[in-house]
Amino acid sequence: MKSNFFEVLRPGINSTFQDLGRENFYHIGLPFSGAMDNRNYLLSNTLVNNKYEAAIEFAYQGPLLKYYGKSTVIAVSGDVNFSITKKDKKLINGECYKNYVLENEDELDIISTNKSVYGYLSVSGGFVLEKILNSYSTFSRAKIGPFKGEKLFVNQKILINKTSDFKTQKKIKYVNTKIEYIRIIKATNFDFFSKKAVENFLNKEFIVTKLTDRMGMRIKGPIIENIKEKNIRSEGIVKGTIQIPPDGDPIIMLSDHGTIGGYPKIGVVISADYDKLVQLVPNTKIKFKLVNLPEAEKIYEIYRLETDNLINQIK
């Protein structure tokens, strides 16, 4: 039997395999990892009839892949420019949230994301990958994940589990709306900061800087003045925690964050806003808005229902 696979002609800037993430390893220092934008990860999978298979997550510039084998089905999610070049050189401009049939020797070029960071590529039936510590997610800093935890690389061959014969075209209308405010909940060291600092934090604009990756997002705005202690005893942190180091510039911890930290925490981004937060490109202006726990829970419930609705529309 001939195998069916993708050959990586160009890996892109930061392309990795991701799934829902790696649970229950914080206590040994492994972050959650997983798809940064959870909703888009689920949507690309649903468009090809998958549930929780690994997808290729790319940032800014995605990979250029050549497909060899029997026809199969792919989908791309996010806000992404991509094209498919058929064997006879015919060029198809890709649309996100719609599935496509790939045939032998077609080339899939994921050119770039538009005013957003991450996008996802799913193939029906999933890629042939090894689970590492119960997950397909890649944590490249500690080289944990499929292909020895490496990002995609040139000439890599990625086998797929099965070719798909499903012929249904699946499509959905979905627009990645921009977020006006990042909603946060007060964190455990909220009272370490001066009244003025808290006022600035909740009212002034911050700018996303280039020092942003899967581990964290550094933002710049008014200095957040600490009037108590600049360091705390190292303790656990979670996704979305906003730490204020001694220089007063906030860092938001993202999916590949260190599991323990010693900087005071001023807030935590609510779960419902996380997908939107990670899509903010450098130089975007953002503002924070304070909500309480019951509000955050209610907003999450709406987010979850919306996601389920989208998934059901595709099915």
Add this chain to the structure above:
Amino acid sequence: MIKNILNLGDSSIYYDFGEQINKETNKKVISFFYSLKKANLEEIINLTPSYNKLIVSFDLKKTNFTELKKKIEDIKTSNIDEQKNKKIEIPICCDEEFFLDKERLIKKLKLSAEEILEKYLNKSYFCYMTGFVAGMPFLGDISKELRTDRLKTPRVKVPEGSVGITEQFSNIYTFESPGGWNIIGKTPYKIFNSNNKANPVLINPGDNVHFFPISKNEFLKLDEK
């Protein structure tokens, strides 16, 4: 025992065991950690013990802060089973080449290199927590005479396997990473190994660790990296 329970964001519970940083407090944290681990609740997706805190992260699709906090109240905390917590012997080579902060420590501590090593090697250390980067153990307490601050300017790259000290603690750099601890030697062991599926990390919270000195030749023979 637990002094305060707060929420950290909308999907974590923050258990505060008080301001005291010592073995006694930490043992309570670790006992609680192992009890929750044993209870194996499906809504819990991560547990992070540290010196005096335990953070319980949960799946907001399955539960919420109030509900899970209540459920956890019913879980009995048993003391750490001393049997379960291993005594681990770790080889260390303190050859010139690996004792990166020898001169600095001699100056700061006003001790000879031999005295520093003797004081370091004749104790065994309790693992308070594991983390920051994968598998890094935070060990303590080192002898009072060895306590000093971090490097003013952290190294950009500390080699994998390096053993460092600062304040009352010691650690092992499980991956090459930036860091500011005073480096006194290097272990040939791979402390974190993701290929070992059952137990990817050699040292777990609550374990006791003792370092034994080896020569450069032995180091090269044992080197797993």
